[in-house]
Amino acid sequence: MTHEFKTIIKEYGNAKVAHLKCVLATVVDLDGSSYRKPGVRMLIREDGVMIGAVSGGCVEKEVLFQAQSVFENKTTKLMTYDGRFRLGCEGILYILLEYFSPNETLVNTFNSVIEKRRSFKLCTSYKKEYGVLNNYGTHITLNSKRYAFNENTTEHEDALHFDQTMQPCQRLLLIGGEHDAKQLAHFGIGMGWEVNIAVTPKENKTISDFPGIDALLNQEPEDFDIDIIDNNTAVILMTHSYVKDLKYLMRLKNSHPMYLGILGPIKRREKLLSELLEYDMDIDLDFIENIHGPAGLNIGAETPQEIAISILSEILTVIRKTQPVKLRDKLSTI
Template sequence: MKELLVILAQLESLLASGEAIALATVVHVDGSAYRRPGARMLIDSNGNWWGGISGGCLEGDLLKKAQLAMHQQAIKRITYDTREDDPFQLGIGLGCQGLIEIVIDPIRTNIERTFTLVKSIVESGKPQFIQTVWNDTEFSIQALEDAFPGWNEASQTFTEYLPARTRIWVVGNQFDACSLIELCLTLAWEVHWVGNTNKMRKDVQQRVRACYDWDQVHGLQPSDCLVLMTHDFDRDVSFMNQYIADQSFQYIGILGPSKRFDRLKKQLQHNLVSDISTPVGLDIGAEGPDEIAIAVVAEILAHQNKRDGQRLKFRSTTIH
């Protein structure tokens, strides 16, 4: 999501300037590849680019092809095949062994329509499918409530799933809350901060979406993630009774040992609907606020992606 936000911000500037641009989109991958379908790379006429379609191995060659597409004002369909050790094939010796199909679109009206739709979906905070068609006679792009992601070669149609931007509520204003917030901001998550606003770090306050005092929280949604790290038992009890009990959320994590949570549950006035992760975070032996933040974010990602957090070397099926 962070890369997409960077591309959208740069696109807004470039579209206003009138400069020639091209937008490359990965539409199909077969085998191993660093990026998946939906990855994008924005290129301007000066050779600058944002985003990427590989781990850095293919961007240089794609840049040349994008400049040609801009010059000709023609959509290009590019295939990189690194599955075989062919000395005449770009990609020889690369770490990944897969086929990557990319569409380079330099047509300004197409890019404008893509920008408008994608930005509106991101700002809505809701996940949606996007279906884009590049054929010889027309370009179309639309949002769909339900669809099957993939690339249809015959109709030149690409359907992708665009997940919602992660919204996280960090509850507590101790220094470890700041470590978690910093990491979430690095990932371009939408951060809401709850605590004593008078004690919150001012520089961090300016970078989150919103700050709330303990009893003034509003706008919680079922798709939100919540992490309680108040270091205050009574405060956790009060917050859970007021905002969490009888409510369903995507993820809830609470700092502290299991015995503390057992005591906490006895103080609740209503039932818990959501599953609670406590102690919060994956078991990576984290020490200190920064490592704990990594463990918490890793657990949220594993939960969102329906993974168990094991080491990839032990995964018996493909990564994606």
């Protein structure tokens, strides 16, 4: 959810420039089941524009209506939405609406935390009571310092709390700049991930060749900076050059991505790993075991777009530690 909150802060800045008030809606509790879970947030501007969503689209109109009193009075309130009678979702959502006016220090510190890929914490205080909740709301902890989303938010001894630790945004690092990398980047951006693409100087690529990505890394494989790879980074090796792939693997062998995938058939992967082991007999075998090649799930993908979906699906199963299965065959809750 980090990327969603990152977008909220960005859009709040745009609203502030336009002199538009904002309200933050947070799902703080849930009885039963719902399309989205507690912790999801959306921003409502006083001109009716909504950034994000707290459901599949059915609750938002009611949230917009309920937010009007918060715009007028700057007073926090709790609203409920009973999906049992309206949606058939068998759940009651408890949504806190608070006036959203973070100060400049908060915004600047938040942007620095995001840039440095650090975690942060959100703590929303509330009571499970419909109506006005004076001075309840959200605090954010950035670099061990707490900030309130508006100046009226205080601590309450009788409050319930919804706490979240937000990890850095998922990063997708694509090593290779061919057409299929553009497709994979497009889908990764659509998922809210930070997308970096690595190419070599001889490829003569610019960041404009990959619309929407966060960074283009222009280095030779031997000079590639593996320090940018953390445990929230998924790496796909897709240069379409055996020699380049081998050079990058030699460089990546001391990194610890959450996922490392290689494009190409099984025979190509085995040859790459065999040569890698010949080059370095002391290589960590966990690194070898954690390589996914060919990258992706077997969903019958043929086109570059379908292959991108296949790869991203496998990355999600690794991140979430799940086994892919048809939902109709899943006996437990989704």
